[in-house]
Amino acid sequence: MTTAHETRLNITGMGCASCVGRVEAALQGVAGVSEATVNFAAATAQVAYDGPLSDVTQALQAAGYPAAIADVTMKIDQMSCASCVNRVERVLRADPAVIAADVNLATESATIRYVEGATDPASLAKLAGDAGYPAHIAQTDETSADKAHEATALTRTTLIAAALALPVFVLEMGGHMIPAFHHWVHQTIGLQASHLIQFALTSALLVGPGRVFYVKGIPSLLRRAPDMNALVAMGTGAAYLYSVIATFAPGLLPQGSANVYFEAASVIVVLILLGRAMEARAKGRTGAAIRKLVGLQPKTARVEQGNTTVDRPISQINVGDVLQIRPGERVPVDAVVLGGTSYVDESMISGEPVPVGKAPDDQVVGGTVNGTGALRVRAARVGADTVLAQVIRMVEQAQGAKLPIQGLVDKITAWFVPAVLAVALLTIAIWLIFGPAPALPMALVTGVSVLIIACPCAMGLATPTSIMVGTGRAAELGVLFRKGDALQQLQQAKVVALDKTGTLTMGRPELESITTVNGFDRDDVLRQAAAVESRSEHPVATAITRAGPADLPQPTGFTSQTGLGVRAVVEGREVVIGSPRLMDRNGVDLSGLTSEADQRAAAGATPLFVAIDGQAAALLTVSDPVKPGTIEALDRLHAMGLTLAMVTGDNARTAQALADKLGIDHVTAEVLPDGKLQAINTLRDQFGALAFVGDGINDAPALAASDTGVAIGTGTDVAIETADVVLMSGDLRGVANAVEISRRTMRNIRQNLGWAFGYNTLLIPVAAGALYPLGGPLLSPALAAGAMALSSVFVVTNALRLRRVRASLPERDMKHQTQAVAS
Incomplete structure (x- = not known):
């Protein structure tokens, strides 16, 4: 066998x-x-x-022994329209080793997932090349460099084409617009000489600047897979050949129909080249976010070697190397501070405007800017493992993503070009049969106009350009759309469910208030209480110690009673801290503090009593404070028409108190991780599509089960495995920014698609001459070319408006600076 x-x-x-x-x-x-x-x-x-x-x-x-799967991003050259995208995808997906292949016209790239070993990038590139689309593995920031080079080359080519086309246009159209000019040409150089000059200039233009349309378009026709270049080649070729016959063998044409259309072929090429040059310049600007991120990493780092330091390229930095960072320099890699103190500007990574204080054992993130202090650090993550590299990778993946809405475009463009060819042939046939004399020139004009105006460039660019600009702008605001469809799914959300601890709140208890009685001094009570609690590892004790002064006295005779409190002797005085039961056992009268304690407890805080030498001294209240900006963020989400829910494992009383304070609509409390999944399903059934916001670690199941999972302030791992959207900052206002970007981007995509499809739907009949029987004009092929080029430029320019999207809520200075990715 x-x-x-x-x-x-x-x-x-x-x-x-x-x-x-x-x-x-x-x-x-x-x-x-x-x-x-x-x-x-x-x-x-x-x-x-x-x-x-x-x-x-x-x-x-x-x-249990899966085949290794690999991903590769390849640059695909010579794609010009949406039909090219479909053709490249079909060729790649035909390889049995290819699991998925998504081609993006705006980035001119293909993201391919394949079975490793069964094929390789070189073989995949050959598949695309054999189909007429040369390919190679993409390098970081290659697209923007290519676009800049392409725009320059196209501008030069367009200028040459315009110089050749201008005399042709003036000789032919000048006579139609100014009769006196027509007579002057006829009397001086003669009509035949005018046609010969137009022939020579047009031939030079088509062989030179316009050659690209024939080199690419004719092979695609022979492969029975016509693309935009084929439409242009057929349209301009038909106009050119008809004009050549009219110039050199007019007797072959019906009487009165020997007209030349050299100017149409020339102007069409110039306008389409101009449109492509404008597209290339505009598309080059869509990658601005990636270029900014790549530019954040310095090229070299100062490495300690014995008693000296040497400058070493970033690529040669290894984990464990000790680096020196001077004031004002960028942090080269993710590292841990060994010595020195400084403030580091992490705004380009986290979106937080306030520099973060750094001291020994703190983490710093590569690409951030050191302040006025000098730091000595040990490299912890280098190369592709750094936060900045992860961010760049996620933005690139998001920019190359294909949204569900793109499926509609793909289905239409798959048959669009063949349908246009059929419509053009039908148009010519109808004009030849039913058109007024001379029918042949009018059939030619309408047929060429249909071919030119129907090029599906705008359709192919409508979605990917908006995705590129939208996700790039989101990254600048600290929002990373990790999974492609999240950009579309988030704007569909009806309810936003939030975890409590670490999401709505700071995630660690802090001392909220001190109320003293019986003449005790506030500072003295805090100093002695902090000294006692310094011997305890309980989170509440840590909060009290953290609030105290740096120079604490040494306690003696420390004892702890589980569930009740602690006691110790500080500077000769017995200090007891704990619950009402502990105070009752020690005979301490709390009558002056119990009312306030009950009020604080009802608001979700934890009350603790302090007794000194058997007398009530103070009420301490400890709580997990709400993050700065949270109330503003929730108000903004409400204003967007979203329902807000809290899903937490905390006790119901504390959760409800916080929900009342923040204006949250629905509370589900005292649930374990599997209970969160049930709560999410219940909310989804009640309200509709759901986005869950959590810290991305203990909330991983809920993030994965929601329609859109949003991880907030999770640390350097940025919840890569579970979240659809990652917020680099711990500020909840990033959620409002994410929803805003999602809605604005999808609205932009719908505008682009509406324009692209509406343009073709409305103008193809006009180009075919549908208005002529009603007294309307015939559309000139040159005007059709201009309209087609402007349509693509409109789509790209409209997408670029997303670069001006402002944060849904303005970033402002905050008294409490939350640690961002590096914490």
Whole structure:
């Protein structure tokens, strides 16, 4: 028996030689597999099979030894319209080793997921190249550099084309607009000489600047996969050939129809080249966010070597290297502070405007700016593992994403160009049969106009350009859309559910208030209470100690009574801190403090009593404070028409008190992680699409189960595995910014699609001459070319408006600075 395929797969999960037999058994159990040989040392399997490769990979997955999957981003050249996107995707997806392939016209790139070993990037690039679209592996920030070069080259080409087309246009159209000029041409150089000059200039233009349309368009026609270049080549070619016959063999044409259309072919090429140059310049600006992020990382770092320091390229920095950072310099890599103190501006990573204080054992993030102090740090994460590298990677993935709404565009553009060719041929036939004499020139004009005006460039650019600009602007505001469809899903949310601790609140208790009685001094009471609590590791005790002065006295005789409180002797005085029961056991009269304690407890705080030498001294209240900006953020979300819910494991009394304070509509409290999933499903059934906002660690199940998971202030891992949207700052106002960006971007996409589809729907009949029988004009092919070019430029320019989106809520100085990604 002969087999159709033989491939090598990279196998993961094999831990010992006995795994080889299990993998081979799994492979040989697949229908169609005739031979399977597994190499443990190389972790590969050589498989001969006759059938879909997916059956093989599914069998390996089921056996617990999945085939290695890889992702690659490739630059695809020579794509010009939406139909090119579909063609490249079909070619790539036809490879059985390709799991997914998404092509983006705006970035001129393809994101491909494939079975490692069964194929490789070079083979995938060859597939695209054989289809007429040269490809290579993309490099960081390559698109923007390519676009700048392309825009410069296209501008130069357009100027040459315009110089050749201008005399042609003046000779032909000048006579139509100014009769005296027509007579002057006829009397001086003659009509035939005018046509010969137009022929020479137009030929030079089509062979030179306009050659690109024929080089790309004619092969696509021969492959029976016509694209935009094919439409332009057919339109201008028809006008040119008709004019050549009219110039050199007018007798072959019906009487009265020997007109030349050299100016139409020339102007069409100039206008389309001009449109492409404007597109290239505009699309080059869509990658501004990536360029900013890449520019944040310094090129070198100062590394300690013995008693000296040397400047070393960032690529040569290793984990554990000790670096020196001078005042005003950018932090080269993610690191831990070993010595020195300073304030670091983390705004470009976290969106927070206030510099963050750094001292030994604190973390600093690569790309942030050191303040006035000098720091000595140890490199903790380098290369692709740094926060900045993760951010760049997520923004690139988001910019290359294909939203669900793009599916509609893909389905339409798949048949659009062939349909346009059919409409153009039908238009020519109708004019030849029913048109007034001379019918042939009018049939030519309308047919060429249909071909030119229907180019689907705007359709292909409508969605990806908005995604690129929208996600780039979001990144500048500290919002990362990690998963492509999150950009569309978030704007559909009807309810926003929020975790409490670490999301609405700071996530750690702080001393809220001190109320003294019986003549005790506030500062003295805090100093002695902090000294006692310094011996306890309880979070509430830590909050009291943190609020006290730095120079605390040493307590003696410290004892702790679980669930009641603590006691110790401080500077010769017995200090007792704890609950009313502990005070009652010690005979302490709390009559002057119980009323306030009850009020504080009702508001969600934890009251603690302090007694000194058997006499009531003070009431301390400790609470998890609300994050700065939270109330503003929730008010903004309410103003957006969203329902707000809190889902927390805290007790119901505390949760409800906080909800009343913040104006939250719905509270679900005292739930375990699996209970959060049930609460989310209940909220979704009641209100509709749901976005869950949590810290991305203990809320991972809820983030994964929601329609859109938003991770907020999670630390350097930025919840990569679970969240759809990542907020680099701990400020909840980022949620409002994320919703705003999502809504504005989707509105922009709908505007672009409405323009692109409406443009073609309305103007194709006009180009075909539908208005002519009603007394309307015929659309000139040159005007059709101008309209088509302007349509694409309109779409890209409209998308660029997203760069001006302001934060939903203005960033402002905050008294409490929350740690961002680096904390």
